[in-house]
Amino acid sequence: MEHHRHDVVVVGAGIAGLYAAMKAGESADVGVLSKVYPTRSHSGAAQGGSAAALGNEGEDSWEYHLYDTVRGGDFLGDQDAQELLVKEAIPVTYEMEHLGLPFSRTPEGKIAQRPFGGHFSKFGKGPVKRSCYVADRSGHAQLHLLYEQSLKQGVRFYNEFLVTSLIIEGGVCRGLVALEIRTGNLHAFWARAVMLATGGYARAWRVTSNSHANTGDGLPLVAKAGVPLEDMEFVQFHPTGLYPHGILVSEAARGEGGYLFNGEGVRFMEKYAASKMELAPRDVVSRAEQTEIDEGRGIDGGEYLNLDLTHLGADAILERLPQIHELVVKFAAVDCTKKPIPIQPTAHYSMGGIPTDLDTRVLLDGKKQVVEGLYASGECACVSNHGANRLGTNSTMEAAVFGRRGGIAMAKFVRGAGPILPGDERDTAAAEEEIEALRSRTGRESAKVIRAELQASMTENVGIFRTAEKLQKQVKFMQTLKERFKEVGVSDGSRAFNTELTELIELGGMLDFSEIISVSALARQESRGAHSRKDYPKRDDVQWLRHTLAFREADGSIRLDYKPVVINRFQPEERKY
Amino acid sequence: MERQFRIYRYNPEVSPTPSFKTYTVDVQPAWTVLDALNAIKWDQDGSLTFRRSCRHGICGSCGMKINGKNGLACEIQVESLKGVITVEPLHGFRILRDLVTDMDGFFAHIEAVKPWLIAGTPPTDGERLQSPEDRKQLDGLYECILCGACTSACPSYWVNDDFLGPAALLKAARYVMDTRDEGFAERVDVLDSRNGLWRCHTIFNCVEACPKSLNPTEAIVKLRQKLTALKI
Numbered sequence: 001m002e003h004h005r006h007d008v009v010v011v012g013a014g015i016a017g018l019y020a021a022m023k024a025g026e027s028a029d030v031g032v033l034s035k036v037y038p039t040r041s042h043s044g045a046a047q048g049g050s051a052a053a054l055g056n057e058g059e060d061s062w063e064y065h066l067y068d069t070v071r072g073g074d075f076l077g078d079q080d081a082q083e084l085l086v087k088e089a090i091p092v093t094y095e096m097e098h099l100g101l102p103f104s105r106t107p108e109g110k111i112a113q114r115p116f117g118g119h120f121s122k123f124g125k126g127p128v129k130r131s132c133y134v135a136d137r138s139g140h141a142q143l144h145l146l147y148e149q150s151l152k153q154g155v156r157f158y159n160e161f162l163v164t165s166l167i168i169e170g171g172v173c174r175g176l177v178a179l180e181i182r183t184g185n186l187h188a189f190w191a192r193a194v195m196l197a198t199g200g201y202a203r204a205w206r207v208t209s210n211s212h213a214n215t216g217d218g219l220p221l222v223a224k225a226g227v228p229l230e231d232m233e234f235v236q237f238h239p240t241g242l243y244p245h246g247i248l249v250s251e252a253a254r255g256e257g258g259y260l261f262n263g264e265g266v267r268f269m270e271k272y273a274a275s276k277m278e279l280a281p282r283d284v285v286s287r288a289e290q291t292e293i294d295e296g297r298g299i300d301g302g303e304y305l306n307l308d309l310t311h312l313g314a315d316a317i318l319e320r321l322p323q324i325h326e327l328v329v330k331f332a333a334v335d336c337t338k339k340p341i342p343i344q345p346t347a348h349y350s351m352g353g354i355p356t357d358l359d360t361r362v363l364l365d366g367k368k369q370v371v372e373g374l375y376a377s378g379e380c381a382c383v384s385n386h387g388a389n390r391l392g393t394n395s396t397m398e399a400a401v402f403g404r405r406g407g408i409a410m411a412k413f414v415r416g417a418g419p420i421l422p423g424d425e426r427d428t429a430a431a432e433e434e435i436e437a438l439r440s441r442t443g444r445e446s447a448k449v450i451r452a453e454l455q456a457s458m459t460e461n462v463g464i465f466r467t468a469e470k471l472q473k474q475v476k477f478m479q480t481l482k483e484r485f486k487e488v489g490v491s492d493g494s495r496a497f498n499t500e501l502t503e504l505i506e507l508g509g510m511l512d513f514s515e516i517i518s519v520s521a522l523a524r525q526e527s528r529g530a531h532s533r534k535d536y537p538k539r540d541d542v543q544w545l546r547h548t549l550a551f552r553e554a555d556g557s558i559r560l561d562y563k564p565v566v567i568n569r570f571q572p573e574e575r576k577y
Numbered sequence: 578m579e580r581q582f583r584i585y586r587y588n589p590e591v592s593p594t595p596s597f598k599t600y601t602v603d604v605q606p607a608w609t610v611l612d613a614l615n616a617i618k619w620d621q622d623g624s625l626t627f628r629r630s631c632r633h634g635i636c637g638s639c640g641m642k643i644n645g646k647n648g649l650a651c652e653i654q655v656e657s658l659k660g661v662i663t664v665e666p667l668h669g670f671r672i673l674r675d676l677v678t679d680m681d682g683f684f685a686h687i688e689a690v691k692p693w694l695i696a697g698t699p700p701t702d703g704e705r706l707q708s709p710e711d712r713k714q715l716d717g718l719y720e721c722i723l724c725g726a727c728t729s730a731c732p733s734y735w736v737n738d739d740f741l742g743p744a745a746l747l748k749a750a751r752y753v754m755d756t757r758d759e760g761f762a763e764r765v766d767v768l769d770s771r772n773g774l775w776r777c778h779t780i781f782n783c784v785e786a787c788p789k790s791l792n793p794t795e796a797i798v799k800l801r802q803k804l805t806a807l808k809i
Contacts, residue, residue, distance in 0.1 A: 036628075037680060039723050040636040097704040100694030100757065102715045109706030134719075140635055141719060148692040159681075182673060211631040244607070247633040327633060330652050331607075448619035491623040494590045497674040500623040 001428055002187045006031035006156070007414040009176065009191040011163050011218065014043035015139070015396055016378025016403035017197030018146035020360075023407025024193075025153030028414050031189065033161040033178055035213065035502070038147045042199055042211045043399065046139025047250035047323060048116060049131035050400065051393040052089035056110040057129040062086045064121050065130065069394060070570045072118040072281045073351075073387020074529035074539065076231070076547070078566035081358055081383040085394070088401045093132050096400065101145050104133055104320075114320075115255045118281035118391040118577075131393040136250050136323045139396055161187070162502055163217065165431035166194070166374070167423065168225045171364060173374035174421055177431035181502060184495025186432055190422040193373050193410040196222070196354060196362075197403065200379035202235065204514045205347030205463070206455040207246040209238055215506035218380040219513045222354050228366040228549035228561065230382040231352035232513065233521035236390055236530050237464050239285035241346025243304035245331055248348070249324055249341060251392040253309055254278040256320055260289070261306040261340065262297040268305075273577040280577040283389040283530045286345040290464045299342065306340035313337075345464060351390055351530065352520075353382040355549065360406035366549035367563050373417075375410060377402040384547065387565075388529020438508075439501055443487035447500075450481055450488065451507050454514060462518055467535045471522035478515040485511055516550045519558045524548065541572050580604045580655060582613055584625065585665040588674050595672070597663075598622075604655045610643055610664065611651040614676075627676040634788065637724035640667050641676050647726035647786040667729035669738065683725050686741045689767055690749035695760025711756040718751040718796060720789050727783035727793050733776050740776040741767070743783035743793030750796035753803065761803065774801050 008024045010017045013034035021032045034041065053060040065086040070077055097103060097111060104112040113129040121128040134141040150157075160181040167175045167188075175190040201216025202208045223229055239260075240249040254260075260278050262268045272288035273280035280288075289305055298304055309317055314337035317325055321336075328336045354376040355366040360383070362374040377383075378399040385398045461474035485508060492500040526540035527533050549561040579601055587595035600617045611629055618625045627650070628638040634652040641650055642665040644658055655662070670678035699705055721744060728734050728742035741749075749768060752758050768774050774797055783793040 036630055036636070036638060037684065037723075040630050040638050042631065042636070044722075045631050045633070045635050094699075094704055098694075098699035100696075100752070100755065102712065102719045102751075102755070103704075103707075105707055105709045105712045107709060109708045109711075111704050137635075137720060140722070144719075144723075151688050152691075152693045159684075211636060213630045245633075323635075330654075331633065446619075494588055494624065494674075496588075496590060497626045497677055499626055500618075 001425065001432070002185065003190065003422060004031065004187060005190045005420050005422060007191065007420070008193045008195070008410045009033065009189050010195045010197060011176070012041065012197035012199060012378070013038040013147065014041035014197060014199055014378060015142055015146060015399035017195065018143070018150050019400050019403030020195050020197060020377060020407035020410065021155045022146055022149045022153055023404050024411045025150060025155045026411065028411045031156045031158060032150065033158045033163060033189070035160060035162040035181065037159045038157055039144055041143060042214055043396065044140045044143040045211065045248060046396045047136040047248060048252035048255060049114065049133030049138045049393050050093065050397040051116065051119060051130045051391070052093040052132050052397065053086065053130060054090060054093060054111060054113060054132065056106055057113045059121055060128050060130055062090065064123060064128065065089070065119070067123045067570060068119050069385070069391060071124065071575055072391040073389055074575055075387065075545065075572040076384070076528060076565055077387030078384050079568050079570065080566045081385050084358060085385050085398055085401050089397050092400050092404060096142065096145065099145055099149055102134055102141055104135055114252060115279060116392045117251050117254060117279045117285065131255065133252065136252050136321045142396060142400070162505060163221065164435055164505065166221050166225055167427055168371060168374065172372040174423060177428050179435060179502070181497060184498055186428070186435060188423070188428050190420050192414040192417045192420055193375060195360070195375040195377065195406055195410060196380055197376070197378045198380045200350040201510070201513055202347040202350060204454060204458050204510050206459040207241060207344065208347040209241050209246055209248040210347070215510050216350070216380065216513050217506065217509055218354065218376065220509040222362065223512065223516065223552040226551065227362060227364055227371065228355060228551045229352060229513065229516050230355040230366055231384060231548050232517045232550060233524055233531050233548060234351035234388050234529060235347060235517065236282055236349040236351060237286040237345040238348035239282055239289055239345055240307055240343040242328065242331055243342040243344045246346035247327065247331060249307060249328070249343060250321070253307060253321060253324055256316065257312055258307050258309045261308055262292045263299045263301060264297055268292050268297070276577040281389055281391060284577055286464055287532060289345050304342045304344045307343045308340040309336050310338060310340065349390055349395060350379055351382070351386040351388065353380045356381050356383050358383065358405070359409035360402055361409070366561065375406045377406045388531060438504060439490060441489045443489040445484050445487040447488045447504055447507050450485055454481055454510060458514055462521055464532060466521055466531070466533050468522065471518055474518040475515070475522055478511065478518055482511050482515070516552070516558055520548045520550050520560065523560055545572065578604050580613070581661045582617065583661050583663045586675055587672055588624070599661070608655050609651050610653045610655060610662070611639055613655055614650060626674045635722060637722035640724035640726045640729070641665065642667060647730050649724060649788045652788065667725055669729045669731070669735050670725065680725060682738060683728060683744065686745035687723065687748050689741060690745050691760065691764055692748045692752060694752060694755065694758050695763055696757055697759060705757055707756055714754045714756070715751060717791055718747060718754060721747050721791060722789060724788065726786040726788055730782040730786035732780055732782065733778055737772070737776065739772045741772055743797065746774065746777070746800065747791065747793040747796045750800050753800060761807070765804065765807065768800060769804055774804060
């Protein structure tokens with residue numbers, strides 16, 4: 001096995017991972033592992049922009065942004081983390097501009113801003129333009145910028161490496177083992193600080209905006225080490241996935257003034273959010289859409305609705321939403337300057353994840369005790385910025401702000417820490433055995449069938465609307481799927497680029513965290529944000545104003561624990577839009 | 578509807594000789610070439626190897642040659658293609674396995690043009706100003722997804738893969754044409770080198786190949802004008 005050493009190893013090369021790498025790279029020796037080439041990460045698919053209360057296009061303040069984020073998350077977010085997010089969003093936006101991000105501009109030459117769902121001024125009372133954008137390619141531009149800046153800092157990239165195990169001993173993370181996809185060889189990486197920035201997990205649903213790569217790979221790795229996963233039941237369904245693919249049609253389309261219509265030609269949001277209409281937060285709009293579809297008011301009674309941009313005019317669409325226009329032509333054969341876009345809710349974003357403190361340090365007990373040398377940021381982490389529901393444009397901003405915080409924290413930590421302690425074959429033997437065993441499997445089950453059944457059942461049972469009955473069914477079904485997974489064989493006998501093997505590793509992880517999601521969702525007997533229980537339709541602040549912590553025990557069972565929410569500014573109130 | 582896919586197969590662990598293998602796929606409405614490749618891999622032949630990720634034309638993973646033309650498998654509708662569909666890896670890059678090519682050299686060329694803003698100290702209390710007109714200069718330059726379709730289509734690159742190629746030169750233009758950038762002089766050495774701007778023979782294959790409808794040739798011509806002006 002080849003061994004490598006770096007002060008800092010970052011796993012994942014999206015916005016969070018690269019911001020961390022770039023920052024840590026200013027003073028430390030940094031290696032980045034990504035299972036795809038850099039610039040292929042799913043951050044690049046973000047379209048509408050990143051929230052920061054610059055006030056370039058009308059009055060705004062970080063206090064308004066904080067209030068919207070707290071309320072948008074249905075009061076489950078930790079307000080200390082949220083305050084850092086909205087305050088640091090402002091200097092981080094300027095930092096990205098200084099680094100060269102090609103922001104769209106106002107007539108005076110400032111960073112242009114646009115409205116987005118759930119963002120308002122004056123504590124929910126007025127409209128606001130808060131999303132700082134690069135046309136509708138904001139994530140793409142950020143991802144490329146941060147990759148290029150990381151190159152400038154001399155960060156070493158290990159492309160197409162899939163992490164298979166973390167090496168954690170006595171509460172200290174010493175490194176990890178990763179599969180070099182190109183050769184099929186395992187490599188050991190020894191470091192003082194390891195950051196997981198492995199992204200989200202919405203690939204576990206049938207209709208999803210997520211890339212094939214969004215299989216939540218970091219989560220099972222930490223769960224195996226005894227770290228709990230926090231608030232996993234909170235999964236966001238984005239209101240405008242292109243029908244039937246589920247790929248993202250940015251909320252910027254509604255931010256720029258798009259309307260939603262049902263099959264009766266009615267702007268149905270007036271029934272669900274009369275004041276904010278299409279710009280209500282995503283959980284509200286997705287529930288409204290699903291209700292319309294379930295009650296037979298989809299277009300032609302079908303499973304989709306219409307997003308109409310035609311009244312904006314072709315010039316505005318081509319100037320501000322060029323990628324949407326291109327996508328819709330290519331994937332739905334619709335010219336959105338002339339016709340409405342067929343849309344449906346699509347699994348989009350994971351609010352839950354690996355619990356961390358404000359410096360992105362992973363919490364072994366989910367509460368206070370850190371795993372020395374282990375960090376997590378971006379969508380795989382749960383600090384918790386988004387609570388029960390994330391606002392649009394807060395995710396790329398979280399990735400930037402907390403990726404940056406993590407990079408700075410790791411650089412500081414490695415300066416004060418002792419030398420890297422490389423291990424040897426004894427430390428990596430178990431990881432090696434595990435992969436070799438997978439590689440030589442000969443069972444008769446099909447990975448494709450298990451994956452498809454997982455995605456279909458998660459959509460059916462752990463979708464927008466949930467009930468105890470459905471969730472119990474899913475918890476039980478997960479056992480069946482996990483048993484059958486043991487019988488999946490690998491037909492490809494080659495070592496190099498064995499993507500059948502990598503897909504199998506990813507599927508095993510998805511089964512692991514999907515069970516945790518289902519168990520966490522079953523336990524939470526209330527409706528809050530994106531977790532909507534038909535059998536418990538109300539939010540219950542007495543019982544459930546607390547974070548879920550789900551531990552994978554040594555015997556394979558799941559143990560639930562809870563921790564309080566940090567509430568230091570805004571007390572819970574009724575959430576109405 | 579049943580369609581046939583004739584796919585380039587190469588696995589040096591099995592045989593040093595590449596070959597084509599034909600698969601019949603029951604293609605569903607609105608399927609892209611990537612959907613068909615996934616169906617082959619998952620239902621017929623687990624050893625078929627290709628890269629894919631976002632499946633909507635933004636990540637650049639699945640650049641390949643489809644019926645003789647470079648493009649992204651994820652955004653080409655099967656319905657738009659006639660007859661037996663031939664799928665090959667991007668030409669000009671070393672083939673690692675099946676449709677997977679070695680992109681390390683391609684990425685090294687991107688790095689060679691110093692793809693970062695080179696500028697003086699920014700203001701301490703806000704953004705640099707840039708007019709919408711100045712910002713517009715970057716349209717058509719910053720959208721590149723690094724899929725490699727253009728560089729792979731370039732005859733100058735085929736004969737000499739030290740040539741930076743259209744993608745790297747487009748990336749150089751993205752920074753050189755940025756009114757905030759002051760680093761043109763620092764990039765002259767690489768742009769004016771024997772493997773730089775002058776290796777392009779304005780064949781325009783890159784323009785035809787780009788799935789994002791970008792125009793690397795135009796960017797190269799603009800950079801040459803700037804270089805010439807500097808020399809005079």
